[in-house]
Amino acid sequence: MTEGQGLRERKKGRTRQALIAAAVRLFAEQGYERTTVAEIAKAADVTTRTFFLHFPAKEDVLFIDAEARVELGLRIVAERAPGAPPTEVLAAAMQAMIDDVEANDLASGIAALRAELVLTEPAILRRMLQLLYDGQARLAEALARAYGGDLDPIDAAALVGSLFGAVNAAAMAALRAGGPPERVRAAMTRAAALALRR
Amino acid sequence: MTEGQGLRERKKGRTRQALIAAAVRLFAEQGYERTTVAEIAKAADVTTRTFFLHFPAKEDVLFIDAEARVELGLRIVAERAPGAPPTEVLAAAMQAMIDDVEANDLASGIAALRAELVLTEPAILRRMLQLLYDGQARLAEALARAYGGDLDPIDAAALVGSLFGAVNAAAMAALRAGGPPERVRAAMTRAAALALRR
DNA sequence: CCACTTAACTACACTCGATGTACTAATGCA
DNA sequence: TGCATTAGTACATCGAGTGTAGTTAAGTGG
Numbered sequence: 001m002t003e004g005q006g007l008r009e010r011k012k013g014r015t016r017q018a019l020i021a022a023a024v025r026l027f028a029e030q031g032y033e034r035t036t037v038a039e040i041a042k043a044a045d046v047t048t049r050t051f052f053l054h055f056p057a058k059e060d061v062l063f064i065d066a067e068a069r070v071e072l073g074l075r076i077v078a079e080r081a082p083g084a085p086p087t088e089v090l091a092a093a094m095q096a097m098i099d100d101v102e103a104n105d106l107a108s109g110i111a112a113l114r115a116e117l118v119l120t121e122p123a124i125l126r127r128m129l130q131l132l133y134d135g136q137a138r139l140a141e142a143l144a145r146a147y148g149g150d151l152d153p154i155d156a157a158a159l160v161g162s163l164f165g166a167v168n169a170a171a172m173a174a175l176r177a178g179g180p181p182e183r184v185r186a187a188m189t190r191a192a193a194l195a196l197r198r
Numbered sequence: 199m200t201e202g203q204g205l206r207e208r209k210k211g212r213t214r215q216a217l218i219a220a221a222v223r224l225f226a227e228q229g230y231e232r233t234t235v236a237e238i239a240k241a242a243d244v245t246t247r248t249f250f251l252h253f254p255a256k257e258d259v260l261f262i263d264a265e266a267r268v269e270l271g272l273r274i275v276a277e278r279a280p281g282a283p284p285t286e287v288l289a290a291a292m293q294a295m296i297d298d299v300e301a302n303d304l305a306s307g308i309a310a311l312r313a314e315l316v317l318t319e320p321a322i323l324r325r326m327l328q329l330l331y332d333g334q335a336r337l338a339e340a341l342a343r344a345y346g347g348d349l350d351p352i353d354a355a356a357l358v359g360s361l362f363g364a365v366n367a368a369a370m371a372a373l374r375a376g377g378p379p380e381r382v383r384a385a386m387t388r389a390a391a392l393a394l395r396r
Numbered sequence: 397c398c399a400c401t402t403a404a405c406t407a408c409a410c411t412c413g414a415t416g417t418a419c420t421a422a423t424g425c426a
Numbered sequence: 427t428g429c430a431t432t433a434g435t436a437c438a439t440c441g442a443g444t445g446t447a448g449t450t451a452a453g454t455g456g
Contacts, residue, residue, distance in 0.1 A: 140371070155392065157389075164367075168359060168363070170353075173356075177351070191352075191353075195356070195393070197395060
């Protein structure tokens, strides 16, 4: 995780981790809205400006893994297509992304906090929805490109949108219902199967 | 549209319309980001504070019809369920909402502007995604309630999420492709059919 | 016609997220 | 050793959004 690289990189990484840790702690302690970026920066012993050199917005401290997860999905699409039908490729990509949540996210304390905040803080929900949309758009484009003329780009978008929409809605409903993480995960897998007809 | 009501109501409505007109004009003329709420208010001859008495946020001037469209969907669910299977009810609700865009939205100049800004302004996209999510969550809950024990709430969420996800993704892809409004509408209808298996 | 209430709007102050810019200092590199 | 690069700082500024108290006019009951 902490690759060597140069000293500069490592220092930057430490600052980043300090910001994340401070943000997570403060969000948990006093709530998201009641925590200012200035506070987070101060707790991490940097200036407010530095926070925004690391994260485009306040909410993004909680979504540090989003990009990697999208790339995981893209990789699977690139690997499998076009040997298998699009729905199967998508099913595999989605399952990998769902499993990735468990593998990486639960280790950090971020997942639980984010699960809570996504239900209570509109700003967090909005950012999640936007990241999901961006990710699904990229995935749809990759899929359409992989299948060339055999898959209309708009149909690809509809297919991926349907899958993401189902999985996200099921996850949110399960979260709202308050079950344990496995229950949420099960709901996501079930929703994926439902969206891709199984 | 302009019901009589009292004079007070009518005045309030006029202020609202003035704000919308000013906002649409300014967004079109100089872009969304480059237009401040203060400018909009000034053009409508009210104070900035008044703007926020009418709209919760800057983006919401462009989504004045969202609530009515959700209620249209809810009404159709309430009327049809549970005589027909959920997917049919949903198909009817979605088709009604799609048609409603054409009926109401295109008349005002807002639809075209919003279609443009949703592609170029992240803030507008975020708000649209949030409104879609809120709407679909309400629809899913209504559906689950309508079918009682015959439809698991999480499955209902997945079903509605799948439909909304497909239709939205297709609409966005069609918009990005740049076709005329009918093309976008056709893409939405096709995506709905695809998500609900036809 | 006259009190009394209600509510839209104003005036003003303020918080906070986010960005631009010029500068400092330390790291990387030849 | 000298130069380029870059993380971080200091400072200024903008704009969205909110709290609050006050003003004015519309609604209401006698």
